Amino acid sequence: MFITLEGPDGSGKTQQIRLLSTFLESRGYKVFSSREPGGTPIGDKIRDVIMDMRNTSMHPRTETLLFCASRAQIVEEVIKPKLQEGYIVILDRYADSTMAYQGYGHQNNLNTIRQLLDFATGGLRPDLTLLLDLDPEVGLNRRKKGGGEWNRLDAYQLELHKRVRAGYLEMAAQEPDRWRIISADQSIEVVQSIIQKIIVDLLE
Ligand SMILES: Nc1ncnc2c1ncn2[C@@H]1O[C@H](COP(=O)(O)OP(=O)(O)OP(=O)(O)O)[C@@H](O)[C@H]1O
Numbered sequence: 001m002f003i004t005l006e007g008p009d010g011s012g013k014t015q016q017i018r019l020l021s022t023f024l025e026s027r028g029y030k031v032f033s034s035r036e037p038g039g040t041p042i043g044d045k046i047r048d049v050i051m052d053m054r055n056t057s058m059h060p061r062t063e064t065l066l067f068c069a070s071r072a073q074i075v076e077e078v079i080k081p082k083l084q085e086g087y088i089v090i091l092d093r094y095a096d097s098t099m100a101y102q103g104y105g106h107q108n109n110l111n112t113i114r115q116l117l118d119f120a121t122g123g124l125r126p127d128l129t130l131l132l133d134l135d136p137e138v139g140l141n142r143r144k145k146g147g148g149e150w151n152r153l154d155a156y157q158l159e160l161h162k163r164v165r166a167g168y169l170e171m172a173a174q175e176p177d178r179w180r181i182i183s184a185d186q187s188i189e190v191v192q193s194i195i196q197k198i199i200v201d202l203l204e
């Protein structure tokens with residue numbers, strides 16, 4: 001089984017995956033989890049290029065292709081073999097993140113992004129995608145509480161993040177068998193118990 005977690009920064013994906021892995025392992029399942037970009041030696045080098053603060057001149061299309069290159073590598077080198085070996089594979093972000101951010105968020109042609117993702121993943125789709133849905137203003141308010149002031153960039157980012165959220169919800173509506181929407185505006189424990197129930201129901 002191939003599970004992905006999606007949602008905005010700070011929605012709790014990494015934390016929920018850690019808890020879920022422990023839970024599934026305690027029930028005797030073999031679990032493998034990883035994050036994107038990265039997850040392979042080649043992918044980690046690509047991640048360094050994407051994250052390098054000196055690469056201020058990186059064009060958005062270059063960035064999109066680097067994400068896809070890292071993904072192509074982890075699909076072939078890690079995800080497919082682990083699935084073959086019977087692992088439950090859990091990924092912190094996958095192709096849907098590129099659709100949400102580069103497609104809906106930055107308003108690139110959705111069909112073009114979709115074709116690019118099909119090529120990068122070799123058509124490998126998750127069996128289950130959990131969307132940790134969060135109002136972007138809640139996320140930005142958390143940041144403001146951290147001491148930063150509201151500026152022009154925040155206003156711009158708010159519009160972008162609203163499109164990202166709407167994009168996620170549209171994708172979930174288009175493929176309801178694959179997606180489950182969970183409100184991330186609840187305690188970590190409540191979110192985890194909802195996730196565990198969804199997965200136990202599917203596995204057993
Ligand atoms: N349900 C929640 N309620 C309140 N705080 C939370 C909740 N879930 C996570 N947090 C806190 O929010 C922060 C971000 O959580 P986490 O790193 O798991 O999110 P993420 O979705 O992986 O973010 P990123 O995309 O930036 O990696 C952490 O400090 C975490 O403790």
Ligand SMILES: [Mg+2]
Binds near residue numbers: 013014015092
């Ligand atoms: Mg994270």
